[in-house]
Amino acid sequence: MFSKILVAVDGSESADKAFDRAVFLAARCGSVLDLVHVVQCEVGGDSANTFEIIEQLKEKAMSMLDGYKVLAQKNGVPIQVTIMQGDPAKVIIDTARAKKYDLIIMGTRGRSAFKELLIGSVSQKVMHHANCPVMVVR
Ligand code: ATP
Numbered sequence: 061m062f063s064k065i066l067v068a069v070d071g072s073e074s075a076d077k078a079f080d081r082a083v084f085l086a087a088r089c090g091s092v093l094d095l096v097h098v099v100q101c102e103v104g105g106d107s108a109n110t111f112e113i114i115e116q117l118k119e120k121a122m123s124m125l126d127g128y129k130v131l132a133q134k135n136g137v138p139i140q141v142t143i144m145q146g147d148p149a150k151v152i153i154d155t156a157r158a159k160k161y162d163l164i165i166m167g168t169r170g171r172s173a174f175k176e177l178l179i180g181s182v183s184q185k186v187m188h189h190a191n192c193p194v195m196v197v198r
């Protein structure tokens with residue numbers, strides 16, 4: 061039913077939970093997981109300095125994704141990890157559309173310090189605009 065699942069992670073506790081549920085579901089449905097982290101490039105300009113910051117963020121992201129990869133493999137779930145760059149919600153929505161995922165799994169909240177909202181803006185945008193089912197894990 062859900063053979064191809066896109067899981068979006070930002071290193072938050074909430075995303076960890078979402079990942080756990082994704083592995084649980086994938087193990088039972090025989091799904092393949094595509095794990096994605098989007099490096100947000102609000103740091104404008106194209107100076108060497110900006111480039112360096114983005115490269116550092118990507119390196120950090122890769123070690124985070126490697127950790128998730130090990131967890132999935134321990135559970136016998138096939139997984140592929142990708143780092144992308146841009147506006148997280150837009151990248152997740154466009155990727156899901158282009159690669160025809162059956163399901164997107166993400167957390168309710170992320171790393172933001174503004175905790176008064178029940179649901180973060182990335183999850184909210186994806187829920188509104190994705191063209192496939194979205195599971196937001198609480
Ligand atoms: P906001 O970012 O709106 O201030 P927040 O950080 O609490 O609030 P979101 O960013 O919407 O909440 O995070 C919700 C979920 O979206 C996360 O648990 C994660 O699954 C996904 N997500 C958020 N940012 C990214 C990102 N940069 N790359 C991949 N997934 C992300």
Ligand code: MG
Pocket residue numbers: 070170171172180182
């Ligand atoms: Mg966020």
